[in-house]
Amino acid sequence: MALFDLDNTLLAGDSDFEWAQFLIEQGVLDQEVYEARNQAFYDQYKAGTLDIHEFLDFQLKPLARHTRSQLDAWHREFMQRKILPIVTAKGRELVKRHLQEADLVAIVTATNSFVTRPIAQEFGVEHLIATEPEQVNGEFTGKVSGTPSFREGKITRLDAWLASRGVQWGDVTESHFYSDSLNDLPLLQRVSHPVAVDPDPTLKAHAERHGWPILSLR
Incomplete structure (x- = not known):
């Protein structure tokens, strides 16, 4: 099994951050209100201090203010x-x-999966484990559904996904996980082949101490 983080790993940037910036540029979000908060959340993520629920409240509410058809049209341009x-x-x-x-x-x-599913498809990857925005009748409510796919939550969501396929973690003979972020240490420590990709300083130091491969995709 090969697992990939997306932002700053397969992408040379952060799709979360870029989506908010895109909406600001479109005039959908107020620049003065949102730009500073978007940067602050991104800085907290990189520092390992992000409150995921506070961030998701910020990130998902704009989805609830617009129809799915409008969001899909914006996303095509965003891609x-x-x-x-x-x-x-x-x-x-x-x-x-x-x-x-x-x-x-x-x-x-x-x-969240609204932002990332078309990106996964761009890489030819069928399976996506992402934070799920709540939907009612196909429209977003602005809330999160289930456990966010963040830190230890990635393990929770991965196990649930494997179980849905009739597989347990113990059935996996070899597992790779590629990530850039200290936030992914729980899942990196779980797999048999952890790989630090263009890692942040904390992850790089951890990888060097434990003899993990360090890779650049840039």
Whole structure:
């Protein structure tokens, strides 16, 4: 099994951050109100101090203010303007290699599935474990559904996904997880092959202490 973080791992940037910036540029979100908060949350994430529920309240509420058709139209433009320029060629190749080896491949990300599912499809990855926005009749409510896919929550969500496939963690003979972030240490410590990808300073130091491979996809 090969698991990939998305933001700052397969992408040379952060889709969460870029989505909010895109909405600000579109005039959907007020720049003065949202830009500083968006940057503050991003800084907290990088520092390992993010309150995920506070952040999700900030991130998901705008989804509830617009119809799904309008959001989908914006997302298509977002993919072209913000995401494709930060998709790394080396990231594509790494994912392709695991798919060709018939590994079970999934992207495991804290970013919500509305933002990330089309990005996973761009990489040719069918399976996405992401934070799920609550929906009623196909429209977003602005709330989160279930456990956020963040820190230890990634393990919770991964186990639930495996169980839905009739698989337990003990059935997995080899497991890889690629990530850039200290926030992913719980899942990195669980797999048999943890790989630090363009890691932040905390993860880099941890990887060096434990002899983990350090890889750059940039």
